[in-house]
Amino acid sequence: MMNRRQAVAAVSACLGLALGACTNEGAGTDVPSAGTGTVSDRVPSAGEQGEEEIEQPAEPVSEVDEIVSAMTLEQKVAQLFVVRPEALTGVSVQTAAGDATRQALEAMPVGGICYFAVNLLDSDQTREMLSNTARYSEEITGLPMFLCVDEEGGTVSRVGGNPGFGVDNVGNMCDVGATGDTDYARQVAKHIGTYLQHLGFNVDFAPDADIANNPRGTMGLRSFGSTADVVVPMVAAQVEGFAEGGVLCSAKHFPGIGGAAGDSHDGRIYSEKTLDEIRAEELRPFRAAIEADVPFIMVGHLSLPNVTGDNDPATLSSEIVTDLLRNELGYQGIIITDSMGMGAATDSLGVERLGVEPLKAGVDMVLMPADLHAAYQGVLDAVAAGELTEERIDESVRRVVQTKLDRL
Numbered sequence: 570m571m572n573r574r575q576a577v578a579a580v581s582a583c584l585g586l587a588l589g590a591c592t593n594e595g596a597g598t599d600v601p602s603a604g605t606g607t608v609s610d611r612v613p614s615a616g617e618q619g620e621e622e623i624e625q626p627a628e629p630v631s632e633v634d635e636i637v638s639a640m641t642l643e644q645k646v647a648q649l650f651v652v653r654p655e656a657l658t659g660v661s662v663q664t665a666a667g668d669a670t671r672q673a674l675e676a677m678p679v680g681g682i683c684y685f686a687v688n689l690l691d692s693d694q695t696r697e698m699l700s701n702t703a704r705y706s707e708e709i710t711g712l713p714m715f716l717c718v719d720e721e722g723g724t725v726s727r728v729g730g731n732p733g734f735g736v737d738n739v740g741n742m743c744d745v746g747a748t749g750d751t752d753y754a755r756q757v758a759k760h761i762g763t764y765l766q767h768l769g770f771n772v773d774f775a776p777d778a779d780i781a782n783n784p785r786g787t788m789g790l791r792s793f794g795s796t797a798d799v800v801v802p803m804v805a806a807q808v809e810g811f812a813e814g815g816v817l818c819s820a821k822h823f824p825g826i827g828g829a830a831g832d833s834h835d836g837r838i839y840s841e842k843t844l845d846e847i848r849a850e851e852l853r854p855f856r857a858a859i860e861a862d863v864p865f866i867m868v869g870h871l872s873l874p875n876v877t878g879d880n881d882p883a884t885l886s887s888e889i890v891t892d893l894l895r896n897e898l899g900y901q902g903i904i905i906t907d908s909m910g911m912g913a914a915t916d917s918l919g920v921e922r923l924g925v926e927p928l929k930a931g932v933d934m935v936l937m938p939a940d941l942h943a944a945y946q947g948v949l950d951a952v953a954a955g956e957l958t959e960e961r962i963d964e965s966v967r968r969v970v971q972t973k974l975d976r977l
Contacts, residue, residue: 633971636712637963644678644710645959645966646948649934650924651681651717651905654688654702656941662687664694666701674705677945680934680969681715681772684727691733692768699769712970713977715817717772720761724790725775728764736764742777746793746803754793754803755810762814771816771977774867776807778820778854779827788827795827797853804854808861817976820858822869822907823894824883825851833870833913837882844876844893856898864972865903866894868932870913882913884927891931903968904931909938921947928957933965 630638637645654663657673682702689695699716706714718727723741730738739745739757746754758776765773780800781792793803804820811818824847829838842851855866868890870882876889883889884906894900908914909923918926924935924944928951938944951957 632974633967636970636974637966640966642952642959642962643949645962646924646945646952647677648680648712648966648969649928649948649962650677650679650938650941650945651683651715651934651936652679652941653937654682654684656937657682664688664690664698666698666705670702671705671709674702674709677941678706678710679714681717683717683719683774683937684770685719686727686731689727689731689733692735694733695768703769713771713973715772715973715977716770717774718765718770719774720765720770721775721777721791722757722761728768729761734764734768741790742793742803743781743790746799749799751802751806755806755813758807758810758818759814760810762811762816762818766815772819772865773811773816774819774821774865775811776804776818776820776858777822778804778858779822779825779869780851780854781827782850783828783830785830786827787832792827797850800854801857805857805861808858808863812862817864817972819865819867819905820855820863821867822871823855823866823904824869824871824873824889825854826869826871827851829871833882833907834911836912836916837872837880838870838913839872839874839880841875842873847873847876852893852898855894855900859898859900859902863902864976865905866900867905867907867936868894868927869907870911882917884909884914884932885917885930887930889930890927895931901968903933903972905934906932906936908936909944915939920944921950924948925951925957928961928965933968 655661657677657679658669660669703714703716706712719725720727720729721742722729722739726738728734729736739761745757762773777788777791778800779788779792780795780797781788782795793800808818808820826833826838828851829840831838868884870884872880872882873889874880877886890904894904906927914923920940920943923938925947927935928948935944948957952959952962
């Protein structure tokens, strides 16, 4: 395995070439460390220093900045999307990764791919598909790929309970929460993380940090409980457990959709709570996740008219994403949307805006837009028009690259 210096050199070399022409050759080349040079190649001798101004060392360039500066705008925007494999390759159902996947990644080197049960037949097939995809990403961009899955347990389980894997479903999180045993919750997450990591996944979109306090809501089985006092310690324990199991995890669905009626897969969902009310309850599990160093937080499509003053989903709201999550809660990890193919998103925006509006709100990564190519082009068009700045794109790309370098 290459060290950090070699990894940065490999990334810079890859991104400096036309997509598809990059190899790992030269990854171990010894190059000067960023920041070790000076403005001038010639340093005055001691006798000359009284006559000439002494040159000052250049400001150090971070590894992340070095990588991002070598990327084209198109490469940077692609890194901000996590997509289904079919959206990338155009196949009807993808269960392997070969030339079509490589060519698709050369054309659009997305930051991550999310797989579902239909893509996962058995252990050998899954390991080969994910291994090939990871290798293509490394060869094309020099960066790892986020290889993602929704594996909460219970009703949201793609591997556990799937007959091709011989892994039992761990059950619904409401039952885990009902035990009151945080060590058990941690062990459940560690178990999930361990079998996912063995297959080649490195991101699990769990745990659910919602508080299921509405009997007409849809989160009753998926949530740990109906009060913050129950949910908070369980979420913190599972963030720790997933890390022990070897995968990155994501607390979801900020700022907490457990009290809403309806299903955001079908259309908009609402909460009439005020900001003070959600601070007192719904935000507490997310604070606990942040304290436990959660690498991702997923924003849900909840409309909060008494907080934002409009009916836009939280995924499109700078008041929720930037003011509340980034600034008030101080979260510095990756903020990702819930699926931008869900009814709550597509009822709110045209497909060409499904990437633009979340990025304007302060989101870092856009999950599964209804039309990947339209959403990707929409972001490029918004930058060209001055609606989004390249500096704003760079801010999120740095976060993505930093996480990949530090945690994968």
